[in-house]
Amino acid sequence: QQQVKQSPQSLIVQKGGISIINCAYENTAFDYFPWYQQFPGKGPALLIAIRPDVSEKKEGRFTISFNKSAKQFSLHIMDSQPGDSATYFCAASSGGNFNKFYFGSGTKLNVKP
Amino acid sequence: SQTIHQWPATLVQPVGSPLSLECTVEGTSNPNLYWYRQAAGRGLQLLFYSVGIGQISSEVPQNLSASRPQDRQFILSSKKLLLSDSGFYLCAWRSYGNGELFFGEGSRLTVL
Numbered sequence: 001q002q003q004v005k006q007s008p009q010s011l012i013v014q015k016g017g018i019s020i021i022n023c024a025y026e027n028t029a030f031d032y033f034p035w036y037q038q039f040p041g042k043g044p045a046l047l048i049a050i051r052p053d054v055s056e057k058k059e060g061r062f063t064i065s066f067n068k069s070a071k072q073f074s075l076h077i078m079d080s081q082p083g084d085s086a087t088y089f090c091a092a093s094s095g096g097n098f099n100k101f102y103f104g105s106g107t108k109l110n111v112k113p
Numbered sequence: 114s115q116t117i118h119q120w121p122a123t124l125v126q127p128v129g130s131p132l133s134l135e136c137t138v139e140g141t142s143n144p145n146l147y148w149y150r151q152a153a154g155r156g157l158q159l160l161f162y163s164v165g166i167g168q169i170s171s172e173v174p175q176n177l178s179a180s181r182p183q184d185r186q187f188i189l190s191s192k193k194l195l196l197s198d199s200g201f202y203l204c205a206w207r208s209y210g211n212g213e214l215f216f217g218e219g220s221r222l223t224v225l
Contacts, residue, residue, distance in 0.1 A: 032212040043119075043203050043216035044157070051212075089157065093212060101147075101214055105156040 003027060004092050006104025013111050019077040021107045023090035026071065030092040030102075035064065035075045038087045038106075047088070048075070080111045115140035119204050119217035126224055132177075132191040134220045136204030139185065144206040146187040147214070148179055151201040163187060199224045 006023045013019045023033075034049035050057045050064040050073065057064045063076040077084055090104040116139045126132060138144050148160040159172045161179035169179050176195050180188045187204055204217040 034212070034214070036216075041219070041221070043205075043219045046213060046215065049212065091214075093214075100159070100162070103157040108154075 002105075003102035004090060004104045006090050006107060008107060009105070010108045011110070013077075013080045013109065015080065015082060015111055015113050017080050017111075019080045019084065019109055019111070020074055021088055021090070021109070022072065022074045023092075023104050024070075024072045025092050025102075027092070027094065027102075028071070029094040032093045033064070033066065033073050034091050034093075034101075035062075036089040036091065036103075038089065044089055077109075080109075082111045082113050085109055085111050115206075115208075115215070117204060117206055117215060117217040119202075119220050122218065122220060124220060124222045126194050126222065128196055128224055129193050132189070132194050132198070132222070134189040134202055134204075134222075136187040136189075136217055137185055138187075138206045141185070141206070141208055143184060144208060146181060147205040147207075148187065148189050149203040149205060149216075151203060151219075153200070157203070161189070194222075194224045196224050198222065 004023055004025050035047045036044035037047045038044040048059050048062050048064055050066050052068050055066050061078045066073045088107045091101045093101045119136050146163045149157045150160055151157050161171055163169050163181045166181055177191050202220045205214050207214045
């Protein structure tokens with residue numbers, strides 16, 4: 001059973017455009033939702049994260065929108081740049097001594113110049 | 114600041130040979146440690162996690178094992194590699210009480 005579903009699988013955006021990646025989850029116990037950026041041959045790097053007590057978090061050109069009632073969250077990349085071309089993973093975890101992280105299947109973003 | 118190291122970065126091994134991948138974390142104590150595997154173009158599969166020395170939990174039955182001989186050291190092993198063990202192996206750590214999960218640079222294993 002896939003705990004976190006991510007879409008689309010791949011995305012092509014023109015430079016300057018908005019990239020939007022969506023994730024949905026089922027487990028209402030999840031209380032931490034990070035996004036990771038991964039370049040080829042590298043480990044994923046934490047990009048931005050949100051907790052369910054807020055509906056939006058913005059860091060520079062990256063924004064997470066969170067809809068608790070719909071159990072969905074999304075990553076918006078404003079003014080997308082070729083350097084943003086990477087694979088993006090959403091994840092979810094719940095509290096406790098050990099936080100298991102459940103990852104989405106990834107979205108490969110290609111920003112065309 | 115905290116850092117995480119993985120080695121080797123690249124490994125090519127014949128089927129049936131043993132495997133040892135090592136991961137160490139610096140700048141923190143008593144971290145939670147994780148091993149993930151990423152198949153080509155695929156997502157992240159949790160293999161093992163550890164909340165302390167000698168404490169290993171396995172997520173997926175497989176040809177691999179993990180050990181944590183020291184607080185900040187996590188080792189992934191196999192006695193006999195299979196072709197299906199090929200992939201990109203990622204070590205990760207998380208501080209107790211903090212939600213942030215940090216990954217190492219990964220070890221690419223090719224089994225021939």
